[in-house]
Amino acid sequence: MCGIAGIFHREPEKPVDPQLLANMAAIQYHRGPDGFGVEMMNGKGVGFSHARLSIIDLNENRGRQPFKSADGSLLLAHNGEFYDYQRIRTDLTSRGARFRTKSDSEIILHLFPRFGLDETLRRLRGEFAFALYDAKEDALHLVRDRFGIKPLYYHASDEGVVFGSEIKVVMAHPAVPRRFNNQGLLHQLMQVMVPGTTAYEGITQVKPGHVVTFRRQGLGYEIQDRPYWDVEFPDASFHQGPKSEEESSETVREGLTEAVRLRLEADVPVGCYLSGGVDSCSILGLSAAMRQQPVKAFTIGFTDAAYDETPIAKEMAAATGADQDILRLDANALYGHFEETIWHTERTIYNTLAVAKFLMSRHVREAGYKVVVTGEGSDELFAGYPSFRRDLFLHGLDDLPETERRRWEAMLGESNKLFKGAMLADDELDDPFLTDRVGFTPSCLQPWLACEETARDVLNRDRLGLLADYKPGHAIAERLDRAKLDGRHPLDRAQYVWSKTMLEGQILTWGGDRVDMANSMEARPAFLDHHLAEAATRIPPLHRIKDRREKYVLKEAMKGLLPKTLYEREKFAFMAPPATTNKDKWSAMMELAQDHLNDQAILDSGLLDGAGVRRLLAEAQSENTSRARLVQLDAMLNHMLGVQILHRKLIATDIPALAAERARSLGWIVKEPAVA
Secondary structure: OEEEEEEEEOOOOOOOOHHHHHHHHHOOHHHOEOOEEEEEEOOOOEEEEEEEOOOOOOOOOOOOOOEEOOOOOEEEEEEEEEOOHHHHHHHHHHOOOOOOOOOHHHHHHHHHHHHHHHHHHHHOOEEEEEEEEEOOOOEEEEEEOOOOOOOOEEEEEOOEEEEEOOHHHHHOOOOOOOOEOHHHHHHHHHOOOOOOOOOEOOOEEOOOOEEEEEEEEOOEEEEEEEEOOOOOOOOHHHHOOOOOHHHHHHHHHHHHHHHHHHHOOOOOOEEEEOOOOHHHHHHHHHHHHHHOOOOEEEEEEEOOHHHOOHHHHHHHHHHHOOEEEEEEEOHHHHHHOHHHHHHHHOOOOOOOHHHHHHHHHHHHHHOOOOEEEEOOOHHHHHOOOHHHHHHHHHHOOOOOOHHHHHHHHHHHHHOOHHHEOOOEOOOOOOOHHHHHHHOOOOOOOHHHHOOHHHHHHHEOHHHHHHOOOOOHHHHHHHOOOHHHOOOOOHHHHHHHHHHHHHHHHHHOHHHHHHHHHOOOOEEEEHHHOHHHHHHHOOOOHHHHOEOOEOOHHHHHHOOOOOOHHHHHOOOOOOOOOOHHHOHHHHHHHHHHHHHHOOHHHHHHHOOEOHHHHHHHHHHHOOOOOOHHHHHHHHHHHHHHHHHHHHHHHHHOOOHHHHHHHHHHHHOOOOOOOOOO
């Protein structure tokens, strides 16, 4: 895993400043502290830079990127991992390819000329984002992996294109604006983003499973944004008729085993994240079986017992003989590192779990590990969230007997009470635009759509006026592909919407890459192997959730590896405790609020309304506020702190100057030729 950056001028004769490229690499030093490189193509108006985290091919000089093809026509900068690359290398070598490094990245330079971009992407397996400039076509391709595990952003203007692995990398170019857009700001306060957007004016992200191509034509260039992969559930009729549970379990077992095996390959030690959930326990169990030696298992523990999963994690670690390392976190630790976490996430967070994961990735690096295998993606594939059970019950079980219906209603009423207001809405909400597009308003979006009124109440009055006719639900619905929704089973539709919104916009950003790579630590989510995902979409909905048990098929597939306690228990959402229900955490949050939510700070940023902020704080301290509302207000307070911190750190800070200073302090100074 690494950080990439680049510039593509509209005018090919315009030279690219190599030091600016080095500065863009330096501001993402945390993504790649093991070295950097700068490479340009003379007379083409294009240049890339790369900050390297060495995982495969540890030779500093041999594995240095950006890479040029042997004939000089291709320029590549790659972030991520291509699994199964050794088999691909063997095949390419038999076709006459001659490799200059042991890097997995180099396969692109041999696949692309032989097969073209579409076939190249079909053969790639893993999590990745890369930029490829093709001099023969005079075209720049920006590519992001199928689920959006690795980030990639760009700014396109009349002058050309600036891209990078993080928003601050793009902002390090002095021509890129640094300001919020009003729609993005509202969505930051509501938590859920419109797919493919950011909160920043003029900065776009490459969508998961997409290629964005910039091709020079005449005096300008054209932009083509197209998908090369998407989550594809079958028509609902595919699930009709009896299906074998054993076959479904075997499909999961085989697919996950292969995915874990591939992700254990590295030239450095590989550990595992271990919570008390079936996902990470399955990963650890498989890893231990393959390694046949103790696996290092890293666990987050919270001092609030209601949110702590370490007892089950300990049981799993003991069962596998893992070398367990538990990091316990309290309120002061979580809010004491809130600002630092926001600098890396570049978006707001509704829960301090992001801070916990940031601190854990630091702890992992300090323990001497660069790579861990994680359990993200399991809930998405096998319907693990309480929102999925609710949607299945409400929209996919019309023929339930009355006695069973009452059991479902009782279970849903009791399920995850701790998380009402965040993961589940307190009351049902119907958004007409989403209902038109999906057939119903997915439960996963309801708690955040329910925040719209509160978000508008705390928004700056001038900005609010410009959003009078804006409908967040409509904006989200318009980005959902109707062709992937129509005719699908209701549970499939709910899972598809989650994958396009919460998975990419939350779990894989502030819960994944951004807080992991903040400490130069690579996380590998085995469940998001696309071969496994494609197989999972064809597993019957009632094998994913059976008899009110979520992730039934996964538990059956991993039954021999899981402790009995975990196999039998209900899904427990992994979250940090909210500040609004915890006295110590509230005090820690208010220390930050004194700095970022005071009248002068609010006036300086121009993002929030002081009176609205005061009303929300008063409601959060009222004894008459329900627990579900307190959980919702906790999220809103975190979002308000987040936008204020983002303004101070990204908008009000001179990012180009900061990037230049980082480069000087690191000694990343480019002299001709333009390679450090």
